[in-house]
Amino acid sequence: MSPRNRLPPWHEQLHLPNGREVLIRPIRPDDAGPLRAAFPLLQPDEIRQRFLFAMKELSEEQATKLTHPDPRTEFALVVAEPLAPGEALVGAVARAAIAPGTREAEFAILVSHYINGMGLGRQLMRRLVRWSKGKKLERLYGDVLEHNHPMLQLAQSLGFHRESANSPGLVRVVLDLH
Ligand SMILES: CC(C)(COP(=O)(O)OP(=O)(O)OC[C@H]1O[C@@H](n2cnc3c(N)ncnc32)[C@H](O)[C@@H]1OP(=O)(O)O)[C@@H](O)C(=O)NCCC(=O)NCCS
8 A cells, every 4th residue: 555645634535456556535425425334244243343232223313423423522434435425335434532531442344245354444543552652641442352353363463451341241451542
């Protein structure tokens, strides 16, 4: 993958190994429609790994929340087609949200099977870490199903350690940001 041109902050156009051009950029309100439309194309396992339970659809309310991050406490990136928001298909979403009253953020990420295995999960996680450091947070953490080897591997390779998630079947992966 190779970065292209000069783009606004947190934007990067990438050429994937399979020939696709994609844009990593902050999520936009107009992404709500494409996100809801693409949700049924996800595999049940992907949805369970991301949301930690089964979901048949992304409700309008959930899509609105996801696409309107509060810039003081939330950050969300997508990997999308390099088209106008609203027209662009969205293939991945990664977000971090500061837990109220703490200096810690929780992350969640989903790179759909159409574009996984090409380095995008790592790229997105690195950006969540960069945003968290920019906010001077102490820790970035996420709760991961204990059999979700790809995410556990990815987290470990980025320096996250494991803690108990206080919930059976879950592992909390934590990165100390200092
Ligand atoms: C986990 C997930 C984000 C990885 O995204 P991705 O774009 O495929 O990841 P990358 O291509 O950047 O790979 C990064 C690392 O992840 C790990 N990884 C990815 N796919 C893997 C697999 N099938 N088996 C084992 N490890 C894997 C590896 O450590 C890999 O590093 P390497 O390429 O140097 O070996 C993606 O599979 C996903 O969204 N899964 C469903 C949702 C989810 O699990 N979310 C996490 C909980 S919030």
